[in-house]
Amino acid sequence: MNKVILTCLGALLTMQGFAQNAKPAKPNIILILADDLGYSDLGAYGSEIKTPNLDRLANEGLRLKEFYNNSICAPTRASLLTGQYQHKAGVGYFANDLGIPAYQGYLNKESLTLAEVLKTQGYSTLMSGKWHVAGKEVSFPWQRGFDHVMMSENGSYFDQGDFEGGKKRAYTIDGKPYPLEAGKFYQTDVITENAVKFLDQNPKDKPFFLYLAYTAPHWPLHALPEDIAKYKGRYDKGWDVLRAERIKKQKELGIIDEKSSISEKDADIYNWNKLSFDQRSQWAKKMEIFAAMVDRLDQGIGQVLNKLKATGADKNTIILFISDNGAPAEDLVKWYKGAVRNSGPVGTIGSYESQSKNWSYASNSPLKAFKDYMYEGGISSPFIAWYPAKIKPGTLKKGTGHIIDIAPTFYDLAGATYPKSYQGITPNTLAGKSLLPVLFGNDNELKRDEPLFWERAGNRAVRAGKWKLVSTWPGYNWELYNLETDRGETTNVARQNHDVVSRLSVAYFDWAKRTGVVDFATLEAKEPQSMKEFRKSKVQEAVSEGFGF
Template sequence: MKKIFSILYLSMGLTALGMAQQKKPNIVLILADDLGYSDLGAYGGEIETPNLDRLASEGLRLREFYNNSICAPTRASLLTGQYQHKAGVGYFSNDLGLPAYQGYINQESLTIAEVLKENGYHTITSGKWHVSGKGNSLPWQRGFDFVFPKEEKSSDSGAPGFKGKTDAQGYPLPEHDATNVINQHALSFLDQIKGDKKPFFLYLAHTAPHWPLVALPQDIAKYKGKYDKGWEAIRQERFKRQKELGLIRPDVKLSVRDEDIYDWDRLSFDQRQLWAKKMEIYAAMVDRLDQSIGQLIQKLKDNGQLDNTLIVFLSDNGAPAEDLVKWHHGARINTGPVGTTGSYESQSKNWSYASNTPYKAFKDYTYEGGINTPFIAWFPNRISAHTIKNGEGHIIDLAPTFYALAGAKYPKIYKGIKPNDLKGKNLLPVIFEDKNQIDRPEGLFWERAGNRAARIGKWKLVSTWPSYKWELYNLETDPTEIKDVANQNHDVVSQLSQAYFNWAKNNGVVDFAQLEEREPESMKEFRKSKVQEIAAPAFRF
C-alpha cells in the first residue's frame, strides 16, 4: 500500500510539474530611449546600473542586435515584426503622403499585443508610443488592455507630456519624475492582474535617457566630478572594459574619431565644467532608469509573477548627435539650468561619441553606432547565466520570438484583413539553446531619410545621404567600420546593392530625393544640427 501511495504521489508531482511547464510565460519588453551601446555597466559603462547588470550576468547579452536608427521607425518594427516601411512608418511619425511613409502603423501590420491578446494574454503598455497619427493606431486600438498615458495627444506625439511639480530649484519631485511615473503605472497594472491566472505581455517604453536632460538632484549628485576627464578618456576606459567583459575581441580597434568632436584639452575650464555637468545629468537619467527596473523586478517577485517571466531589454537607437542649443530654438527655449524642468538641453554629439563606444556614428545613421543596441534577455532556469553571443538579431525578430515562446498562432485573417507575413526570425535557439547567431542568408536592410545599409553575413554596405556612394565593411575583421574595402570587392558591392534594391522595392521604399521636399522643416533642422562648430556651450550652469 505504501508503495502504491508513493507511486501516486510521484505521478501527481510529475503531472503538476508538467502543468507548470505548460503554463504560458509572461513577457516583459523594456525599451530605453536614445541609450548608447556602452552606457550600461554590463556593456562597459561606468554609470551605476546594478539591476540591468544583474539581469545581464544571470542571463544573455548579444554583441549585435539591430534597430532602425531612430525612434518611431524602430517602435513600429519592434511592435509588429515588420520592416518600418512595410508597417507604414518609413520616415518618422510624419505623414509624407505615401503608404510606406504615413507615420503610423497600418492595419496590415499586427502588433504583438493584438496577436498575444487573441492567444489569451493580458496586454499592458506604459510610456512612449509614437506610432499613431490622425487618431489612428492608438495603443488601445492596437490590442492593449491597460494603457498609460491614455490620452490621444500624448500617444500621437510620442512621450507622455509630464509637467509635474518641482522643488525650489526647479528639479522634478520624485513622484513627478518621468521615469518614476511611467514605472509606477506599469506596477499598478501588474497589481491589478496579479491574482489572475492569465499570462501577460508588458511593453514598458521609457523616455529616459532621451533629451531634454532632466533628472533628480539626488541622482545627479552621485556623478559629481565623474566626467571632468572628458569624453575621450571615458571612451577609452569603456573600450578597455568591453574587452575585459568579452564583448569586444582583443584585436578590435576603436572607431575613428569624428572630425567635429571637440578637443577636450582645448576647452576652457568653464566650458569643461559645463560639458561635464551635461553628462552627469545624462548618467543620472540612466541610473534612475535602472532603479525603476529594480522596482519592477521586486514587484514581479512580490506578486509571484517573476519565475515564469522573460525580460528583454534594449534601446531604440544609438545615442544621438542632436545639439539642442542649435536645433529647435533650444537656446531660446531654455528657461532654467541644465537638469531642471526648464532646461532644454542634450548631451550632444561629444558625449554620445563616448556613449556609442566602440562604434562609429550616432542615432539616425546606419553605421553600427546608430543601429547596434545593447540587448539583454533574462528568464530564470531557462537562460544560462553569464552568456554572451553574437546574435545578429534585429527588432523584427522579437514578434516571432514571443509568438514561439507563447505558443501563439499568428492569424491568417484578423478583423477581415490579411496581415503582412512576418519577416523576422525566431531567436529562441540563440536565447535558450547553444546557437551563437541567427542564420539569415537573405540579409538585413536599413533606410532612414536617405541613409542606407545592407548586411549579409560578414559584409555590410553603407551610404550616407546625400551621397549615393556605397562603402563596404567586413564586420568579421572590422566591426568598428574603419576600413572601407568597396574598391577591392566590386562583386560583393554588386551583390549587396542588388539585394538592397530588391528589399526596397518589396517594402515600398522611395528614393529620398523624391521625399525631401515633403520633409517637415523641423526635421530638416534636425539633420543640419548634427554638424557642430567649436563654440562655448550656450546653456546656463
C-alpha cells in the same frame, strides 16, 4: 488492505498522468525599451554609470554583442511592435505623414502588434511609457490590443507644458487625460509606478505581456538632484578619457575583440584640452545629468524586479532589454529654431538641453557615428535577455539579431500561431526569425535566409554575414566593411570587393521594391523643416568661440 493500496496507487498514477499531460504555464513577457541609450551606456557593456539591476539581469542571463534597431525612434518602435520592416508597418520615415502608405507615420492595420497577437493567447497586455506610432487619432495602444496603458509622450520630465505648446496633455491612462502637477513628478518614475501597478493588479492565473517603454535618457537633460549628486566630478576628465575607459572595460568583458578596430574620432568633436575651465565644467555637468537619467531608469527596473519577486511571477518571466537607437548627435541649443525653452540651469524644470555629439561619441564606444546613421553607432543596441528557467547565466554571444526578430521570438515562447486573417484583414507576414535558438540553444548567432536591410531618410545599409554595405544621404555611393575585423568601420573595402557590393546592392533594391521603400529624392520636398535640420544637426561652433577642434 491490498485494495486500499491499489486504490491509492491508482490515484497516484492518475495524478501523474494529469501532470504529464498538463501544458506548462505560458511565460510572462516583459519588453523594456530605453530611448537614445548608447551601446556602451550600461555597466554590462562597459559603462561607469551605476546600473546594478540591468547588470544583474546580464550576469544572470545573456548579452548579445550585435543587436540592431532602425537608427531612430518611431521607425524602431514600428518594427519592434509588429515584427515588420518599418515601411511595411507604415512608418518608413518618422512620425510624419509624407502622403504615401509606407510613409503615413503611424501603424497600419495590416501590421499586427505584439499585444493584438498575444491577446489571442490569453495574455493580459500592459503598457507604460512612450508609444510614438499613432496618427490621425488612430493606432493608439488602447486601439491596438493593449488592455491597460499609461502613455507618456516625449518632452519635459517635470511638467507637460512643452508638449505641443501645452494644447495636449503628455500623459494619458487608457486614453483619458492623466493630470500631473508640474514640478511634483519625474517622468521616469511615473512610467515605473504605473508598470508596477499594472503588474500588481494582474490576475495571478493569467500570463501578462508588459511593454515598458522608458523615455530616458532622451533629451531634455532632466534629472533628480540626488541622482545627479552621485556623479559629481566623474566626467571632469572629458569624453576622450571616458571613451578610452569604456573601451578598455569592453575588452575585459568580451564585448569587443582585442583585435577589432575602433571607430575614428569625428573632426568636429571638441578638443577637451582646448576648452576653458568654465566650458569643461558646463560640459561635465551635462554628462552628470545624463548618467543620472540612466541611473534612475535602472532604479525603476529594480522596482519591477521586486514586484515580480513579491508576486512570484519571476519564476516564469522572460525579460528583454534594448535601446531604440544609438546615442544622438543633435545639439538642442543649435538645432533648427533652438531649444523649445531654456530658462534655468541644465537639469532643472526650466532647462532644455542635450548631451550632444561630444558625449555621444563616448556613449557609442567603440562604434562609428550616431542616431539616424546606418553605421554601427546609429543602429546598434545593447541586448539583455533574462529567463532563469531557460537561459544560462553569464552567456555572451554574437547574436546579430534585429528588432524584427522580437515578435517571432515572443510568439514562439507563447506558442502562438501568427494569424493568416485578423478581423477581416490579411496581415503582413513576419520579416524576422525567432531568437530562441540563440537564447536557449547553442547557436552563437541567428541563421537567416536573406540579409538584414535598412533605409531611413535616404540612409541605407545591408548586413550579410561578415559584410556590411552602407550609404549616407545625399550620396548614393556604397561603402563596404568587413565587420569580423572592422566593427569600427574604419576601412572601406568596396573597391577590392566589387562582386560583394554588386550582390548586396542587388539584394537591397529587390528588398526595397518588396517593402515599399521610395527613393528619398522624391520625398525630400515633403520632409518637415525641423527634420531636415535634425539630419544636419552637427556641432559646428567656430573656433573663434573658444571651443577648438
